[in-house]
Amino acid sequence: MTTVDLLVVGGGINGVAIALDAAARGLRVWLVEQQTIGSGTSSKTSKLAHGGLRYLEQLQFKVVRESLRERDTLLDQYPQFVKPMPFVVPVYGRHPWPAWKLGLGLTVYDFLAKKHRLPGHERLTPMYVSHRFAGLNAKGLTAGFRYFDAQMDDLGLLKFLAKRAESLGVMISEYCYFEGPVFEQGRVVGGRLSTRDGSFDFKAKMVVQAMGPWSPGVKPSKGVHLVLPAMPFSEALLLAAPQDGRVFFVIPWEGKTLVGTTETAYSGLPELVRVEPEDVAYLMQAFHHYFPTYFPGESSIFASFAGVRPLVDPGVGGLGSASRDFQLDRSVPGMLRVFGGKYTTHRVVAEQVVNEVVRQLSREGAWL
Numbered sequence: 001m002t003t004v005d006l007l008v009v010g011g012g013i014n015g016v017a018i019a020l021d022a023a024a025r026g027l028r029v030w031l032v033e034q035q036t037i038g039s040g041t042s043s044k045t046s047k048l049a050h051g052g053l054r055y056l057e058q059l060q061f062k063v064v065r066e067s068l069r070e071r072d073t074l075l076d077q078y079p080q081f082v083k084p085m086p087f088v089v090p091v092y093g094r095h096p097w098p099a100w101k102l103g104l105g106l107t108v109y110d111f112l113a114k115k116h117r118l119p120g121h122e123r124l125t126p127m128y129v130s131h132r133f134a135g136l137n138a139k140g141l142t143a144g145f146r147y148f149d150a151q152m153d154d155l156g157l158l159k160f161l162a163k164r165a166e167s168l169g170v171m172i173s174e175y176c177y178f179e180g181p182v183f184e185q186g187r188v189v190g191g192r193l194s195t196r197d198g199s200f201d202f203k204a205k206m207v208v209q210a211m212g213p214w215s216p217g218v219k220p221s222k223g224v225h226l227v228l229p230a231m232p233f234s235e236a237l238l239l240a241a242p243q244d245g246r247v248f249f250v251i252p253w254e255g256k257t258l259v260g261t262t263e264t265a266y267s268g269l270p271e272l273v274r275v276e277p278e279d280v281a282y283l284m285q286a287f288h289h290y291f292p293t294y295f296p297g298e299s300s301i302f303a304s305f306a307g308v309r310p311l312v313d314p315g316v317g318g319l320g321s322a323s324r325d326f327q328l329d330r331s332v333p334g335m336l337r338v339f340g341g342k343y344t345t346h347r348v349v350a351e352q353v354v355n356e357v358v359r360q361l362s363r364e365g366a367w368l
């Protein structure tokens with residue numbers, strides 16, 4: 001029977017990055033994906049390679065620092081897919097973030113970025129903000145800030161990395177479902193796979209599950225985006241939804257405007273996640289609070305999409321406080337399960353997972 005060193009389950013950004021990293025270190029890798037590459041959460045993102053300014057409020061400094069470092073690396077390595085994007089944050093009196101708090105947060109953000117790949121933040125006058133964003137609700141506008149992050153083509157980059165992995169010998173099979181691990185003497189020695197031709201067992205020295213929100217043990221949270229017509233701005237906006245103070249973005253994207261996201265608990269199957277009327281109503285209400293004269297009604301919505309975040313369950317706290325860090329479960333011999341994290345930090349996830357694969361194979365004398 002054919003054997004590979006590593007069977008990777010899941011063709012999202014994490015699975016693809018793990019397969020690529022492992023192949024680059026000389027492992028023979030097979031990646032299986034139940035649908036098509038990138039069809040899961042990794043193509044439903046806000047398209048941002050970012051540190052995540054709002055995670056600073058939750059004191060997730062490690063995640064923000066790591067994400068900023070990765071953002072800069074992605075900007076350097078994949079300029080065709082990841083580009084700098086200016087963000088403006090209008091400040092309205094004290095709600096929800098007073099200017100001093102935002103200024104402090106952005107100073108920390110700049111500091112954590114260290115490498116200074118992108119310009120630091122600057123404070124803007126209310127007049128300047130109103131001038132830059134014609135039609136923006138100016139009632140109570142007292143200041144503004146500009147800072148930089150990056151916008152990415154999530155699916156484009158993922159497919160590019162998958163091609164690169166294939167060029168290093170990774171076999172990628174779509175429409176191939178992993179039913180579960182196969183055990184011998186208490187250790188995982190492969191997986192049971194099924195395709196439209198039936199089920200079969202396949203041997204692998206190690207199995208890595210990178211199944212995103214399909215992984216057992218994640219805290220799924222649904223996020224929706226709307227695609228609206230183009231607005232006459234080249235900068236993105238970070239805003240607070242008036243309903244609950246949550247952050248949402250209005251971002252120029254592919255000649256249109258991307259508005260999102262929502263964040264609500266989700267208990268259904270990830271493949272069945274849908275945009276519901278209440279998601280649309282929430283985002284349009286938030287959008288119209290800031291741009292009352294743009295796109296009245298819902299007829300101007302070009303498209304919408306929903307994804308499920310595979311968050312690490314913090315045990316307590318709301319969804320917004322669930323960690324964007326990732327977790328690596330090593331509890332089953334011969335198998336690793338990885339979940340959580342952000343698209344931006346996929347290289348870190350891959351590196352740590354493959355380090356662990358190599359460690360375990362070396363310990364068992366099965367390394368190359």
Ligand SMILES: Cc1cc2nc3c(=O)[nH]c(=O)nc-3n(C[C@H](O)[C@H](O)[C@H](O)COP(=O)(O)OP(=O)(O)OC[C@H]3O[C@@H](n4cnc5c(N)ncnc54)[C@H](O)[C@@H]3O)c2cc1C
Nearest residue numbers: 010012013014034040041042045046048178212223343344
């Ligand atoms: C609304 C939203 C906005 C986001 N915005 C950003 C952002 O702007 N920037 C950022 O950095 N991060 C963002 N994220 C987070 C980011 O999208 C995820 O952390 C990341 O995409 C997770 O990748 P993954 O590979 O773990 O999961 P996925 O992309 O979901 O991949 C898992 C894959 O496993 C496959 N699979 C599952 N079970 C099986 C099985 N049994 N057999 C075979 N295949 C299987 C699935 O079909 C799927 O393709 C956002 C997430 C959401 C939901």
